[in-house]
Amino acid sequence: MTRTIIVGLDGSPESRAAAEWAAREAKLRGLPVKILHVWEPVPEPVAQAPLLGAETRQHWSEKIPRDSAEGLRLRHPGVEVTAEHLAGRPSEMLCEAAKGAELLVLGSRGLSGIGGFLVGSVGLAVVAHAECPVVLVRAGEQAADEHEMDPTGIPSAATRYRPVVLGLDIDNLDASVIEFAFDEAARRDTGLRAVHGWSLPPYYMDGPTTDLERYDQIAHWHASALAEALSLWRQKYPSVEVAEESPSGSPAGRLIDASHRASLVVVGRRIRRHPFGVHIGPVTHAVLHHATAPVAVVAHD
Incomplete structure (x- = not known):
């Protein structure tokens, strides 16, 4: 069917x-x-x-x-x-x-x-x-809003699609969310911008300053984890150009900022079987309310 x-x-x-x-x-x-x-x-x-x-x-x-x-x-x-x-x-x-x-x-x-x-x-x-x-x-x-600007500086349906933005939490990865984003990028013949925001745990703060060496180690770990999470999908979708971003800071804020230059924003939602209440997670909730591009929410276990 x-x-x-x-x-x-x-x-x-x-x-x-x-x-x-x-x-x-x-x-x-x-x-x-x-x-x-x-x-x-x-x-x-x-x-x-x-x-x-x-x-x-x-x-x-x-x-x-x-x-x-x-x-x-x-x-x-x-x-x-x-x-x-x-x-x-x-x-x-x-x-x-x-x-x-x-x-x-x-x-x-x-x-x-x-x-x-x-x-x-x-x-x-x-x-x-x-x-x-x-x-x-x-x-x-409108259709033009999802496309890059033409030579006159105006978005046009005749130009290439803007990238698909994928919000990832590397501690809660799910294949269905990643595949959905890659598939949407492939259909649009555009790139994928994978964004993983993170913050330093409080115990890594030492007084008014942060240990820069320790910060660099943590930043490198997040970048490596993001690259590993996407490696299989890069092979499965070789035509999709992927940009990996793992900046420190609010994950929701990073995704909302990226939405200004996106054709679609893709985020996940963990399935909760409880029938009452709204369970979509704080990052997804914030993106839904403040993103400037269409937002796809993919449910996963």
Whole structure:
């Protein structure tokens, strides 16, 4: 059975940007797109209000995905697009749909005046519990934003893709996260920028200064560990040019900074079976809220 890229759509600008990204990704992968519109039933007294009657709600719940699917087919010829509308809790319905999906794509509002995302409760719940990779796309994200600048200094879809950025924690490596990033870079015919941020343990600090020799030893160890973690994947994807970066400092801060020059940022999330709460880790949480490029969260054991 052909796997599908699913995009959650509610008619908002951010969800429309997510649908456009999903269609572009579907073309790269040769996969179909399914637009999923989830309508959450309202309490009965509200449902009886004249402007929110059953016929009105049904009309819009069907019109939003249908019209969006027609538009995607016109703008992305060759991509198979279907639409479905369901009733239920959006986070639960999207997570259920993700069980058989290749990717799940969601939109996220941009922070006013600040580059990055505003991830709502539905988005966080889906990221925390979905079984397939989840991609968050900002409102206003366009195809050109993922490409290098042209000779006039403007990003253009006619130029090469910007690198894919991979955030790695060498103490919690998982092959699925690394492979996803390499695969995305290969599909885009671009490079991979592997970033591993780290901080000195407190006990290596000696008064107001740091032992520089000891610092260099620790920095060399982190660089060597990162190189070793990527060596197998360099061999598997020889066409992908890899840049390894293991600077000291906040891992989240380094990834957020790298996102300004990325086509996609890839991070991992350890699967936790507890049904309650949002468990995505502090680095992934920060990247989701502040990265300026689309972010893919890959769940792993």
